[in-house]
Amino acid sequence: MSENAAGRSGRPGRGRRPAAEVRAAVLAAAGDLLLRDGLRALTFDRVAKEAGVSRTTLHRWWPSPGALAAEAYFARSRPVLDFPDTGDLRADLITQLRAFVRWLKDEGAERPVAELVGAAQTDPDVARAWSENYALPRRELARERLRVAQRQGRLRADADLDIVVDQLWGACYHRLLVLGTPFDASLVPRLVDHALHGAAPR
Amino acid sequence: MSENAAGRSGRPGRGRRPAAEVRAAVLAAAGDLLLRDGLRALTFDRVAKEAGVSRTTLHRWWPSPGALAAEAYFARSRPVLDFPDTGDLRADLITQLRAFVRWLKDEGAERPVAELVGAAQTDPDVARAWSENYALPRRELARERLRVAQRQGRLRADADLDIVVDQLWGACYHRLLVLGTPFDASLVPRLVDHALHGAAPR
Structure with missing residues (x-):
């Protein structure tokens, strides 16, 4: 969950976004998804797609979609x-x-x-x-x-x-x-x- | 959930038990099972076996194992x-x-x-x-x-x-x-x- 981890997660061709920005984008996308479609819709695949980050980034930062959901809800x-x-x-x-x-x-x-x-x-x-x-x-x-x-x-x-x-x-x-x-x-x-x-x- | 329904549920060879007695036996068996082994263990099959009643009786009286579990817990x-x-x-x-x-x-x-x-x-x-x-x-x-x-x-x-x-x-x-x-x-x-x-x- 370091700056480096975030930096590495920037997708090729998009340039690197600062970790805090990536994290905020993920939490916002996950929060919207959770409120709109419920907990079952909140998979790493869907969040990765909607936030424009790699699935690997999500795995690195959150142990499970449930952990991401709880933090996104907060x-x-x-x-x-x-x-x-x-x-x-x-x-x-x-x-x-x-x-x-x-x-x-x-x-x-x-x-x-x-x-x-x-x-x-x-x-x-x-x-x-x-x-x-x-x-x-x-x-x-x-x-x-x-x-x-x-x-x-x-x-x-x-x-x-x-x-x-x-x-x-x-x-x-x-x-x-x-x-x-x-x-x-x-x-x-x-x-x-x-x-x-x-x-x-x- | 009438006396008759209960009467019909008595298994052949055991004689008929009054409905209230059968019902109490089912609730007691289900309550014990629930406290001992948890909600997942509470299937109609297991409760029927432990209470000595037919599965049909349980289906007639409770719409689902969850409904039986809640009443047994009460x-x-x-x-x-x-x-x-x-x-x-x-x-x-x-x-x-x-x-x-x-x-x-x-x-x-x-x-x-x-x-x-x-x-x-x-x-x-x-x-x-x-x-x-x-x-x-x-x-x-x-x-x-x-x-x-x-x-x-x-x-x-x-x-x-x-x-x-x-x-x-x-x-x-x-x-x-x-x-x-x-x-x-x-x-x-x-x-x-x-x-x-x-x-x-x-």
Whole structure:
């Protein structure tokens, strides 16, 4: 995954593209393919063709199409799932979670997420790739925003930020993957209020 | 799925067993098989053999092995996942969720759950069976306990009980299926306290 490896992968006659550029092109092509046609369509052959790189390059950088899919999904979703910081934690969580739910429900991410998490349950390579290239990096981004809020006193000093992540984004995944019940962005404000204030009398 | 159907399924020479008894024997055999050998082992042939019923009976009662697996998992887990009602909601939730986490992590349920939810993401028959025969009936049992607590004023009148379910059991599924991070029953009291009181300063 060095500059040299990328350099060598430039196809004859096209000149060499910098590794970062090649990598970005591959992730963009794979992300588009994943959202449009689903996980099964994401083969090294198709991605290589659409990104204009050699199959060898893909093999060198990603151990499996599942690993590429998970990283492509992370790259493709990152700008959509950005964490705003206006200083108003409740409003920022609502903004981010609404974007997350719309991304799943209205922008085509529901199927690739379900396919990737589904495959992860029985394929250890996909499991590792999903966890390392998507789920854990995303959790870390959420934690960062929550840590800022905690330092500002908007979350209790003893609040468990991992549990907050489980009770916000995990709650959405629960409906999506486990219950299979319909939901939309109108759920989000109540979800955030429950995570912030709980269900017991105050 | 009538008594008659069950009666007809009794094998010649064994006499007729009542439908409910045959059904319970099938579910018990399928549940044992599922926990011991996983979802792939659960074929109609193997279950028929282990339960001493005909393959025809299984076909008559369940549309697919996935549907049988989901119902068997519900039946097998129900006594383990009972909802106590001592009048102390926090203590009762901790007891039930500890049993749930131990059932997953120490008693072999993690693999069949992961396999069933995994298969549900790409197989509509398994998805329907898991949702109708396990996930939604389990949610209803949780809601029943939470409704009692709400009537007793231990949850706010405007608390959203489905969100409470998402933020307790869904949080565990999030770690199990999406993050793939290790967890154990020591997580439970904090999880319950967050669901009851939230993460914001009181």
